[in-house]
Amino acid sequence: MKNHSSNNEIKKQISHIALIMDGNGRWASSRGLPRFKGHAQGLKTLRKLLRDLKDSKLEYLTLFTFSIDNWKRPKEETSKLMQLLRKFISNDLSELHSNNVRIRVIGSRREIPKDIVDLINGAELLTVNNTGLYLQIAFNYSGRQEIINATKKIAIASSKGEIDPNKINNTIFESNLYSAGVPDPDLIIRTGSEKRISNFLLWQLSYSEVYFEECLWPDFDKNKLDIAISDYKSRSRRFGNVLNEYR
Ligand code: FPP
Secondary structure, three states, X not given: OOOOOOOOOOOOOOOEEEEEOOOHHHHHHOOOOOHHHHHHHXXXXXXXXXXXXXXXOOOEEEEEEEEHHHHHOOHHHHHHHHHXXXXXXXXXXXXXXXXXXXXXXXXXXXXOOHHHHHHHHHHHHHHOOOOOOEEEXXXXXXXXXXXXXXXXXXXXXXHXXXXXXXXXXXXXXXXXXXXXXXXXXXXXXXXXXXXXXXXXXXXXXXXXXXXXXXXXXXXXXXXXXXXXXXXXXXXXXXXXXXXXHHO
């Protein structure tokens, strides 16, 4: 075993975890239940996890709750997922706020019912000065669309002479993403045994460590999260650099 504690190894503190909460549908189907029951159970799992993280030092948590590609699903299921966000914000906002959680929803607001957009705006405004966990909820989100959207904003600013195209760099690009101001995830966890990224945080995951958890999302818990974090801490993050002992 190589000792990875070289001084050029980048810090392994964990500040930001992203979660793809996959497997709700299979959890329900395997019990003979309609798929939306799996999403409802998934919300219970999420609520419990957020409570268990109350005293954790984690600074940022990003959740994939609804992909733009999920509109391809039957209307009954997409309506239930809309309803679930309504329920989450209406029922959980005051508890999250009293736990000092800051909420930000990333994604397109265009296709979302107006009452949900109002709930999102209200939750973001209420919690904007909170300094505890920064909860970033990807809802009606697509990584490719986020990149196209940032490109359009930069192109428009360039055409107005506000940005010199030759000076476009990572910092300028990132400040035009939905997630502007939030550091990239250190770790991305996907439950449900599938091994793909599914159009999630395509820019931000460039150097994130990836962890695939076999269990279906409704069966996930803080203990499984701690196991994923321990695994992360055993890894060597190099961001394209090379360890001193291999130089
Ligand atoms: C993917 O599982 C999961 C989703 C599309 C929704 C995730 C939602 C939650 C965990 C509940 C919290 C939601 C909100 C809006 C606060 P899948 O349906 O693809 O499962 P499958 O792979 O087993 O079919």
